Amino acid sequence: MRNRLSRIIKPKSGHCVMLAVDHGYFGNVPGQLKCFGDLNPLFEYADALMLTRGMLRSCVDPNIDTPIVLRVSAGASMLKELSNEEINVTIEDAIRLNVSAITCSIFVGGEFEKQSLMNLSKLVNWGQEYGIPTLAVTAVGREMVRDDRYLGMASRMAAEMGATFVKTYYCPNFENVTSICPVPVVIAGGKKIEERDALQMSKNAIEAGAVGVDMGRNIFQSDSPIGMIRAVREIVHNNASVDEAFEIYKQGPKGL
Numbered sequence: 001m002r003n004r005l006s007r008i009i010k011p012k013s014g015h016c017v018m019l020a021v022d023h024g025y026f027g028n029v030p031g032q033l034k035c036f037g038d039l040n041p042l043f044e045y046a047d048a049l050m051l052t053r054g055m056l057r058s059c060v061d062p063n064i065d066t067p068i069v070l071r072v073s074a075g076a077s078m079l080k081e082l083s084n085e086e087i088n089v090t091i092e093d094a095i096r097l098n099v100s101a102i103t104c105s106i107f108v109g110g111e112f113e114k115q116s117l118m119n120l121s122k123l124v125n126w127g128q129e130y131g132i133p134t135l136a137v138t139a140v141g142r143e144m145v146r147d148d149r150y151l152g153m154a155s156r157m158a159a160e161m162g163a164t165f166v167k168t169y170y171c172p173n174f175e176n177v178t179s180i181c182p183v184p185v186v187i188a189g190g191k192k193i194e195e196r197d198a199l200q201m202s203k204n205a206i207e208a209g210a211v212g213v214d215m216g217r218n219i220f221q222s223d224s225p226i227g228m229i230r231a232v233r234e235i236v237h238n239n240a241s242v243d244e245a246f247e248i249y250k251q252g253p254k255g256l
């Protein structure tokens, strides 16, 4: 378990930059995700890729040595009730795909809250049996407030269920989230914002105790995805300032 986790959260810095490209699992295929295979040049810059088995099989070069965090949940599209999710991948297939962690979402306060928490428990039980870390994603429904009270509660619940690490959203007073969650926390990037603002958010999260990011749209929807992920890495792994990181982003290259 610790060996697999150390492939994602790098022991040297204690931090990680994961690239989230799993959005299509509920029918959300923004921008560059439409031609998923074109993103391959970006993958080597990530400490881990978070994605589904379908895209791993059909669009990711098997020679890439980037650890995989496999989304093993699905169920409802963005046209329906997203919290109605179940586990759709067997642990045997996850092992066959040589993944470094497995992941699903929990919908605390959502319509299918209990089902999603039992999904997480199933992954934790599998993970214990086979030594595979579980990442819990605290998904946020439209009606939920993304504040430190809610995200802290959801993150703590994930840790109490036995998640190895937790992905949640950044919010003001983020130290109130990390301080009550005894396992490592990474932040999602959320909707695309200005590059400088995304770098500032990453910096704020690290300073508030996050071990890293699991960022998607703010990297692959940037005009310079490689510049952006290199910039985020400088903040997360090398304690760069936002100004220093922004300079790295500006160096590009433009496009992929």
Ligand code: 5RP
Residues within 6 Å of the ligand: 020, 021, 022, 023, 050, 105, 137, 139, 188, 189, 190, 191, 214, 215, 216, 217, 218
């Ligand atoms: C969906 C997810 C996504 O991976 C997550 O939203 C991260 O991507 P982004 O940085 O684009 O928000 O887990 O539940």
